[in-house]
Amino acid sequence: MTSPRAATRPYVGRWWDTIDDGRVQCNLCPRHCRMNEGQRGFCFVRMNTGGQLILDTYGRSSGFCVDPIEKKPLNHFLPGTSVLSFGTAGCNLGCKFCQNWDISKSRETDTLADAASPGAIADTAVGAGATSVAFTYNDPVIFAEYAIDVAAACHERGVRTVAVTAGYIEAEPRPEFFAAMDAVNVDLKGFTEEFYRTVTGAELEVVKDTLRHLATTDTWLEITTLLIPGRNDSDAEIAAMCEWVVSELGPDVPHHFSAFHPDHRMRDVERTPELTLRRALQHARDAGERYAYTGNIHDKDGDTTYCAGCQSPLIVRDWYRMVDFHVTPDGTCPICGAAVPGVFDPAGPGDFGPRRIPLRIAPR
Template structure:
């Protein structure tokens, strides 16, 4: 199947160029030119998405790997990405995909219906758009989400949230859950290390939280000396508390040297522990650590009585005590999230690569 597909969210300019209106970059294109993301291209008098129906690979993962700790714990998710990205993170942990040209990395072909059918066949509760940012293939992701909903399969967006308001409405209306990568909490960090801006990401977070039914969790990758100071962590945590609420889960994950920041050391586990305590002191009820072995930082506790409700070892659920009604069994306090009445899934920490097409 052809990978080129009509793109949405663009308009012509008086000088003959076409402006892409998908994200804050607002790339302006002459015929044949591609945007910063590399996958949205001008073709004559229209824009096309060059990666529609194509993937850089499919894999069945635990939902906790996205990471999502309050969305159908223990279940499996069919994960995939395409190519390209609309950010330019110097620390990208998936640069082989996000910085790839589409023809270099797109091996699997799959229609939205084929992906939904594969999720059902593989016993996956969800499909996740991940590895690269699904915002840049929004048309494809929205079509997949529609096919999934027809089959009772959830959809998850793992995204940096760098998207304009108009496409944002339709994109997140299609998603059952999202983990938004809040890369830091200063404009300087975003401009210097991500070639982007912080303000649109904060606007996306507030939109998801207050204007959609999409379950929201947040991840911040802590990079030594760049975004891990006590002051920045306090500002970030207070903003989440004041603008989103204390019940929104926040994940702090460990950086490892990669891409164009191989001179920066890996994040010490103590940094994640410190960040978690700062966020909890700011009033956040659910703060997790990732990419490290930390039982306390992986455990979901009751926001009222602090009883351990979900104990995890990496992505493996060791103990699950949330009631079918989604409450703490000790004090009956409701636990925010999307929990299955039948309890946790049993997928564990397995990773299963799959092929959907050629």
């Protein structure tokens, strides 16, 4: 089996035009960066070279690691299995609270640790026993061409693919990018345009459009919201967000509320109190979200998947370790027979546990 393209450089990207003044305009995300010769876009990895848009990080990564799928976080997608995770460099958002800023804000693309073709990544996943490959650490939207090619190579080998993304992508490339993914976790970073504009440098409505699109596809969708004290954690904002999720996406989309810790340009903000996450959990349940979770804290209730019909605990977790699993092979509750939404292996859950295994891939 061969990969769709070799990881050759320079790689000419897609979704761009040459405009009247000779600049190159990138059409991948709503920023529509316009670049003179030698200039890079906001994401820093898409650039004008010789009048063409070049993706400078095609075939290069900031590192590879085998993780539990629950770390993405995905709680309803092949529970207990392992995922080969990797990212590149750069980002098309400017989040002041970024907790992977050393990767997403990197301007040192020539120091990326590993180089690998799509086929090499897929082969490594198979060799490591990983059920899926995750595009994560920085936003895969900005290396969409590379991610799509890796996904094709993975699917040839029976390996599934996961995107962890902020969902900041234009309407034209959106369907093709997400069609390459078996599961997606979208960071819904807040629920006001002011928060998005002042804290992330992006637009909320674009992310809403991405979520609406995903809700109409077969790609499994989960959402994560990092709650930041005094920024996006008010009762009114959380309640409005949860009500929108239920009305626009449906009650079965899992929603993870995660704790912030001081980082990047928001080191003066306190950690998220556990009470805030439990309050968000209650808002989600009150709004009708059937599968709400807490993250970055040790919270048994917030880690557990409950049956929407009889409230029996179906999947009990301790951090990233599965303690109990009671979903039937046909994806239902064994007590009341209610369907449990998600992607479950009829053979049962995996047993990878909370391990983290760094890997290196030899370039080829």
